[in-house]
Amino acid sequence: MSDYHNNEFLGFGTCAPPNIIPESLYSYMFFPPIKSKNGTPVAAPYGLRKVEAMLLKEGISVATVSPDAVDKYVQDAKVIGIHVMDPFGLGPASSTFAALFKKEPYLAIYFKNLLGRLAVHRTKANNVKVVVGGPGAWQFQYRLKFVEDYMIDCVVEGEGETVLGQVFRDLLKGETVPRHFKVGPERAPSLEQIPDIVNPSVNGLVEIGRGCCRHCEFCNVTLRPLRWFPKEKIMREMRVNMAGGVRSCCLHAEDVLLYGSRNTLPDEQRLIELHEMVMKRTESLSWSHCSLAAVQANPKLVAKISEIVRARQAWWGAEIGIETGSARLARKIMPAKAHPFRAEEWPEVVRSAMGVLHDNLLVPACTLIVGLPEETEDDILKTMELIDDLRGMRSLIVPLYFVPLGKLTSEDWFHHAEMSDLHKQLLFLCAEHDFRWMRELIDWSVGGQWYGRFLSILMQVFGVLAKKKARQLEVSVLK
Numbered sequence: 378m379s380d381y382h383n384n385e386f387l388g389f390g391t392c393a394p395p396n397i398i399p400e401s402l403y404s405y406m407f408f409p410p411i412k413s414k415n416g417t418p419v420a421a422p423y424g425l426r427k428v429e430a431m432l433l434k435e436g437i438s439v440a441t442v443s444p445d446a447v448d449k450y451v452q453d454a455k456v457i458g459i460h461v462m463d464p465f466g467l468g469p470a471s472s473t474f475a476a477l478f479k480k481e482p483y484l485a486i487y488f489k490n491l492l493g494r495l496a497v498h499r500t501k502a503n504n505v506k507v508v509v510g511g512p513g514a515w516q517f518q519y520r521l522k523f524v525e526d527y528m529i530d531c532v533v534e535g536e537g538e539t540v541l542g543q544v545f546r547d548l549l550k551g552e553t554v555p556r557h558f559k560v561g562p563e564r565a566p567s568l569e570q571i572p573d574i575v576n577p578s579v580n581g582l583v584e585i586g587r588g589c590c591r592h593c594e595f596c597n598v599t600l601r602p603l604r605w606f607p608k609e610k611i612m613r614e615m616r617v618n619m620a621g622g623v624r625s626c627c628l629h630a631e632d633v634l635l636y637g638s639r640n641t642l643p644d645e646q647r648l649i650e651l652h653e654m655v656m657k658r659t660e661s662l663s664w665s666h667c668s669l670a671a672v673q674a675n676p677k678l679v680a681k682i683s684e685i686v687r688a689r690q691a692w693w694g695a696e697i698g699i700e701t702g703s704a705r706l707a708r709k710i711m712p713a714k715a716h717p718f719r720a721e722e723w724p725e726v727v728r729s730a731m732g733v734l735h736d737n738l739l740v741p742a743c744t745l746i747v748g749l750p751e752e753t754e755d756d757i758l759k760t761m762e763l764i765d766d767l768r769g770m771r772s773l774i775v776p777l778y779f780v781p782l783g784k785l786t787s788e789d790w791f792h793h794a795e796m797s798d799l800h801k802q803l804l805f806l807c808a809e810h811d812f813r814w815m816r817e818l819i820d821w822s823v824g825g826q827w828y829g830r831f832l833s834i835l836m837q838v839f840g841v842l843a844k845k846k847a848r849q850l851e852v853s854v855l856k
């Protein structure tokens with residue numbers, strides 16, 4: 378549980394395995410433990426705050442504690458709920474790092490460590506139950522033995538609002554619950570069933586909507602219905618964060634630029650109103666995600682939002698999926714990703730929209746998918762051409778191995794052993810791109826903290842070492 382120095386981008390550091398930097402220094406640089414008082418964190422992951430609010434609404438007594446303080450609270454607990462983002466390092470970013478460095482990533486090591494500590498207490502004393510949920514809950518279907526060994530009573534996968542009260546009440550009564558509870562779209566909560574958080578979320582993250590209308594085949598989100606939250610609800614949650622001393626705000630949706638829209642065209646008025654409202658109150662803003670198609674659909678709107686945001690801060694960031702530079706593959710697996718443009722126009726949409734972001738100081742952390750089903754050499758070459766064209770655009774580009782999710786769960790995982798020479802060249806091309814922009818982005822990311830200079834130097838040194846290592850690897854691999 379960390380706020381990553383108030384910067385969600387740095388959270389990517391948890392996906393790496395132990396490396397040249399000693400663990401204590403590395404964790405200080407990328408994921409220092411969240412500040413807490415008697416084990417109560419000043420802020421907690423947003424999903425955990427939703428569960429807390431939901432259980433309080435159901436009349437259940439709840440304490441949210443940091444992982445370091447679990448040992449202290451476990452004796453008095455009846456049920457322990459654990460929020461997981463990527464518990465086994467099977468997510469696209471961490472599984473790619475793990476394959477490249479042939480080691481388990483930090484987030485998987487820390488999760489196992491937490492469960493190990495819990496197991497000690499559980500055999501000694503009470504009959505405390507364990508429930509696990511969160512965005513990474515899907516990974517437990519690949520680790521059934523772990524669920525058994527660590528005595529996990531229930532894994533809740535999907536949106537929990539309509540089922541969590543029942544699960545916790547049944548466990549408190551000593552009744553059995555399903556080991557794996559998959560919440561389908563038919564049980565997705567309505568707006569009224571989603572409670573407001575009652576305590577601050579990490580980095581002031583506030584959800585502005587759920588679901589996505591683009592239906593990319595490799596994505597889990599696509600299975601959920603689209604709902605946008607009213608401004609009043611967003612404002613209430615921002616007030617909770619500010620009252621708890623969290624003054625930043627991260628607007629969260631799968632595509633912030635489609636806030637309030639029922640199609641793939643941004644709703645100009647709603648977006649302007651939302652950003653004027655948020656920027657009056659927050660000290661710094663970020664977006665969780667947006668789409669390049671929505672940027673390109675209305676570049677002037679992006680400029681207007683940029684003006685509102687940059688009246689208070691120099692830049693802001695968002696995670697963005699490029700996925701592929703191949704129009705053929707785009708048409709096949711993500712036909713609506715480019716909408717309102719045609720799928721065939723995807724590479725051009727990416728080039729133009731990335732230029733708009735560069736000009737307006739919205740810095741994207743972009744992802745690519747390596748090893749998509751039916752990917753050909755020509756598809757990889759098209760992606761490499763695209764990355765080459767993006768060299769002048771301030772961004773990070775992270776290639777990720779294909780993970781079978783969404784409508785593609787029956788497909789095979791992409792394994793490191795399947796890497797062709799072209800795949801390797803693509804990875805090195807992305808690394809070169811990232812190293813080109815790293816210095817500036819590190820300064821921008823941590824410059825605002827009082828210890829920013831020190832942290833920035835540490836990260837620059839880490840960057841130089843990583844760059845040297847990547848170059849050595851590139852020479853030996855491509856020889």
Ligand code: SF4
Nearest residue numbers: 589591592593596631
């Ligand atoms: S990958 Fe992004 S754009 Fe595609 S369905 Fe998922 S959230 Fe929507």
